[in-house]
Amino acid sequence: MIDIHNHILPGIDDGPRNWDEALELARNAVANGITTVIATPHHAHEQFHNPAEGVIALTEQMNERLNQEAIPLQVLTGQEIRVHHELLDRWEQGASGELLTLSGTKYMLIELPSGRVPEGTEELIYELTLKGITPIIAHPERNRELAADIGQLQRLVDSGALAQVTAHSLVGIFGRGVEKAAWAMCRQGLIHFVASDAHHATRRYFCLREAYDAVRDKMGDQAVNYYKRNAQLLLNNGTIEQQVFEATASSDGAWGKVKQLFGRSKK
DSSP: OEEEEEEESSTTSOOOOSSHHHHHHHHHHHHHTTOOOEOEEESSSSSOOOOOHHHHHHHHHHHHHHTTTOOOOEEEEOOEEEOOOHHHHHHHHHHHHOOOOOOSSSSEEEETTTTTTOOOOHHHHHHHTTTTOOEEEOOOGHHHHHHHOHHHHHHHHHHHEEHHHHHHHHTTTTTTHHHHHHHHHHHHHHHOOOOOOBBBTTBOOOHHHHHHHHHHHHHHHHHHHHHHHHHHHHHOOBBBBBBOOOOSSTTSSSSOEEEEEEOOOOO
């Protein structure tokens, strides 16, 4: 499996504090069936900056450590970029100096504040798409405004964004309200990726296998394959399309049948 969002790099944000914790988290990823992760430390966060050069250097060190310890995991570069009013200007002024897309692709992981959707977010997403960048909204189910009004997420997707749900949200670790919002977003075809957002080997671990098991139970194998395929398409810099999965008689039952494929692809 491929994980597109996690905090595996040590000592630079709220992930592992040191190499021992980072390697323990890497072993946890392998035990969860994961072969490739994109490291996404926080950037433009209130507490953390992590410009591109430092992330690239630390990722190289991480892969060296993994080889030395014979841990079969590949780590690629990325960032979780907090939405801010200078984001587009920073990208235009020279992305290689500060900003990273996910593994050098056209996909950029962006994070909204937990309590609100900043004014101008739709316009920012649209402007990024004009620059050839497809934003991926990290954990929208944990944003209070989006969880309360899924129509807002629909508008962001209509503006050109994709969205990534957190594995822990799907299995109820963040609480019932977040869990319900996560499944509602999945049911309406507004989620395109499942990712771990792992921070720690025991407290915020790689829960991807458990999340995919939950998706299989509630939405069927086609949904699992869709989310896994999208992660691979991302690494290949491919085109990701939207799918909606039709609910069966019970909202707690399997949703496996594909209802429709939207005509507009995300490029």
